[in-house]
Amino acid sequence: MDKYNNKETIKNTSFWSTFFDVTKDGKSKFSYRMKRWILVIAIHLLFFLSFFIDLQILEGTLSGSRFLGFHMIDPYMTMEVFLATFHLPINIIIGTSTIVIVYLMVGGRSYCSWVCPYGILSExxxxxxxxxxxxxIIKSRKFDHRVRHIFWTIFLILSFTSGFIVFETINVVGILSRMMAYGWSLALIWVLLVLIMEVFFSRRAWCTYICPIGTTYGYIGKVSALRIEWNDSCDSCMVCHDVCFEPQVLEITKAKYKKQIDEKNITDAYITGADCTLCGRCVDVCHEDALKFDFRLKSLV
Ligand code: SF4
Ligand code: SF4
Incomplete structure (x- = not known):
């Protein structure tokens, strides 16, 4: 319930309160964070049930799965497999195409916020x-977020040169997803080390600087239909910047652009940056209701 807090008090908001939001008429409702967590937990519960009681709704893991019989394959995994083996079975091609089409509709990096189990841990x-x-107690360390494109390329080159899907050995998303479907493994130690690095060294470092899966979904998201829409009731309070771990996508909210925006008579605009994960945190906290989810193609429907 941090919507009507200001920049100073939002830092002290309890984590629990961010799972609820209050409407203008004072009613409490689930925040986007709560909705996302419910979806992530539901997805992994279905993976778990498919393995333990053979409930054939969602089978496999996030790297490769079947939903009601439809194959779904992570696009980055597909690129790794192709570069490592120069061979793509038809199921992988169909599964990857399905995923690309889905995320072209629902926003590329929405995967990071609405599906990825490490996203929850990282929050x-x-x-x-x-x-x-x-x-x-510690200092916040920031780096150039574009380094993620270098990691994206390096892991693909490693697949090509080694004939092995190298990234999958350190992929915290895959490790967690497999753990939830099939049970514990020692690889969980690596996940905890990455989390410790994020807590003590750099905020959400894996998602911001390293994960090539999120980077791939970001490329898809650039042209995806579902986006966050900003409007000019924004008063540049910068609360959305504080809660967003990819604040570079919210440049339009800065006061320094106000004059330019007024001159051009811009009343609304889409947040089109590839790095936006559509987590909805900015929507949850904006006290002017200047941000909302919007379907870019609605005028065509
Ligand atoms: S969009 Fe909302 S939260 Fe962000 S700066 Fe503008 S008024 Fe503040
Ligand atoms: S801009 Fe908003 S929806 Fe996008 S990542 Fe930042 S907080 Fe989340």
């Missing part, structure tokens, strides 16, 4: 990290 780590920074 908890982000809260711990921010608390430690606010108490001046």
């Amino acid at each position: 908890i780590g982000e809260k711990w990290h921010n608390t430690l920074v606010n108490k001046k």
